Amino acid sequence: MASSLTKDSASTTGSEKTFFGHPRGLATLFMTEMWERFSYYGMRALLVYYLISGGVDGKEAGLMGGGLAMDLATATAIYSVYVSMVYLMAMPGGWFGDRVWGARKTVAIGGGVIMAGHFALAVPGQAMFFAGLALVAAGSGLLKANISTLVGHLYDGPEDPRRDGGFTLFYIGINLGAFVAPFVIGTVGESVNWHYGFALAGVGMALGLVQFLIGTKNLSPQSSVVPNPLTAEERKGVLVKVVGTVLAVAVFYAAVVGMGLFTLNWALVPITLAGLIIPIAVLARIKRDKDLSSTEQSKMNGYIWFFVAAAIFWMIYDQGGSTLSAFAKTNTAGEVFGIGFPATWYQSLNPLYVMALAPVFAWLWLWLARKNQEPNTIVKFAMALVLVGASFFVFVVPMGMAGDGTKVSPMWLVSIYMIQTIGELCLSPVGLSVTTKMAPAKYGSQMLGVWFLAVTAGDCTTGLLAIAGVDLNGTSVIAMEALLAVAAGFAIWMYRKKVQTLMGEVH
Numbered sequence: 366m367a368s369s370l371t372k373d374s375a376s377t378t379g380s381e382k383t384f385f386g387h388p389r390g391l392a393t394l395f396m397t398e399m400w401e402r403f404s405y406y407g408m409r410a411l412l413v414y415y416l417i418s419g420g421v422d423g424k425e426a427g428l429m430g431g432g433l434a435m436d437l438a439t440a441t442a443i444y445s446v447y448v449s450m451v452y453l454m455a456m457p458g459g460w461f462g463d464r465v466w467g468a469r470k471t472v473a474i475g476g477g478v479i480m481a482g483h484f485a486l487a488v489p490g491q492a493m494f495f496a497g498l499a500l501v502a503a504g505s506g507l508l509k510a511n512i513s514t515l516v517g518h519l520y521d522g523p524e525d526p527r528r529d530g531g532f533t534l535f536y537i538g539i540n541l542g543a544f545v546a547p548f549v550i551g552t553v554g555e556s557v558n559w560h561y562g563f564a565l566a567g568v569g570m571a572l573g574l575v576q577f578l579i580g581t582k583n584l585s586p587q588s589s590v591v592p593n594p595l596t597a598e599e600r601k602g603v604l605v606k607v608v609g610t611v612l613a614v615a616v617f618y619a620a621v622v623g624m625g626l627f628t629l630n631w632a633l634v635p636i637t638l639a640g641l642i643i644p645i646a647v648l649a650r651i652k653r654d655k656d657l658s659s660t661e662q663s664k665m666n667g668y669i670w671f672f673v674a675a676a677i678f679w680m681i682y683d684q685g686g687s688t689l690s691a692f693a694k695t696n697t698a699g700e701v702f703g704i705g706f707p708a709t710w711y712q713s714l715n716p717l718y719v720m721a722l723a724p725v726f727a728w729l730w731l732w733l734a735r736k737n738q739e740p741n742t743i744v745k746f747a748m749a750l751v752l753v754g755a756s757f758f759v760f761v762v763p764m765g766m767a768g769d770g771t772k773v774s775p776m777w778l779v780s781i782y783m784i785q786t787i788g789e790l791c792l793s794p795v796g797l798s799v800t801t802k803m804a805p806a807k808y809g810s811q812m813l814g815v816w817f818l819a820v821t822a823g824d825c826t827t828g829l830l831a832i833a834g835v836d837l838n839g840t841s842v843i844a845m846e847a848l849l850a851v852a853a854g855f856a857i858w859m860y861r862k863k864v865q866t867l868m869g870e871v872h
Contacts, residue, residue, distance in 0.1 A: 393580030400573025407550025454506020475507025551709025640825030667867030750854030
């Protein structure tokens with residue numbers, strides 16, 4: 366698949382075939398990420414609806430295609446924790462790429478684990494459901510940080526002028542898969558059988574894995590290198606720590622279950638707290654590393670600003686699959702021009718906008734750069750925060766209109782997703798790129814894992830609020846989140862000169 370796409374769309378410079386002017390290996394990574402995102406976003410479009418839909422007998426829900434019959438607050442918490450764990454696992458995934466398998470092998474293993482997770486979700490029953498979520502989260506962690514590193518390996522260092530454009534094209538691949546998924550997986554899962562939808566997600570990941578293995582010959586040789594391999598002594602130490610941790614957790618939860626005290630919160634609360642503590646601990650550990658030069662230390666200080674901004678952004682943005690998704694199901698008209706459609710289709714709006722607008726933004730940044738007027742990364746982040754906050758200020762309006770049970774126009778959600786997407790394009794591809802530029806050499810893949818920890822921190826904040834009983838579907842909470850994002854955007858803009866000084870030569 367990747368090779369045919371390259372042949373059809375590539376140009377030739379001398380004897381070197383390229384993919385829209387970029388290294389040929391970008392086609393392989395584009396297609397791999399497209400299929401992985403197809404599986405991930407298709408399953409995610411179903412997740413909240415599956416959790417809140419009625420079960421067959423209330424105990425072994427799902428045996429005949431029914432959902433798990435949970436309340437919306439619990440479903441929101443599970444959704445937020447799951448999404449946060451997908452990105453939290455990017456940190457150990459990056460570690461495996463840096464120290465054990467190398468980025469290329471780690472991506473292949475991650476794809477296999479994701480595929481197994483989706484097929485586990487296709488088996489009815491709560492036990493297989495949570496096992497499937499865990500496998501998808503673990504596999505996504507192995508794949509996500511390392512596949513972005515593979516993109517970076519295709520270019521001649523951080524100053525290669527094609528680099529930002531390459532990441533933007535890669536981002537289009539992400540959103541192409543995400544766009545198609547709700548129409549296929551979402552429709553089958555919501556309208557036919559939940560588990561058939563989950564199985565289709567597994568098929569999608571299988572296709573992505575096959576084409577990655579076929580196209581690895583086009584990747585940089587650097588992608589197979591283990592940058593900082595473990596010594597024999599380190600391997601033994603890591604194994605002891607992992608086994609010890611697993612045993613301690615198993616004993617603790619066995620005791621809780623044995624005493625009859627276990628509830629879902631015994632799992633959700635520790636995970637959400639870990640999702641807030643771990644990002645802080647990781648950043649602190651890297652900052653304390655005495656091997657880093659003064660320049661790398663300065664860049665890390667600057668990077669913390671971007672991390673906090675991203676966490677606030679994702680806290681709001683990722684509610685598109687929970688708070689906005691629930692509003693779409695219960696308070697939004699399910700038809701346009703008399704034509705009905707499943708609520709999962711709303712999840713295709715964001716990727717549709719990305720595919721339409723990402724080339725425009727890529728062209729816009731280059732055009733402004735030629736005129737020496739391109740906003741720097743700091744200003745782009747500030748713009749993203751203001752925009753995502755504005756989207757929730759807009760959301761307050763239809764929430765008020767729906768207070769008496771009125772079904773509001775789908776155009777409200779169409780507009781909200783569009784505003785969020787414009788903000789996303791100012792932050793996400795730029796954030797991936799700036800992370801690779803500012804990462805200390807010692808923490809290549811791991812720093813991309815740190816970038817994804819910003820998503821973990823944001824989603825865990827949402828999860829804790831849901832667990833604590835905060836009504837995330839309430840107008841006042843939505844307005845407060847909007848105000849927080851806009852205030853954070855203005856704050857990072859006001860301190861832009863200080864942050865730029867910390868970044869050094871990176872712009």
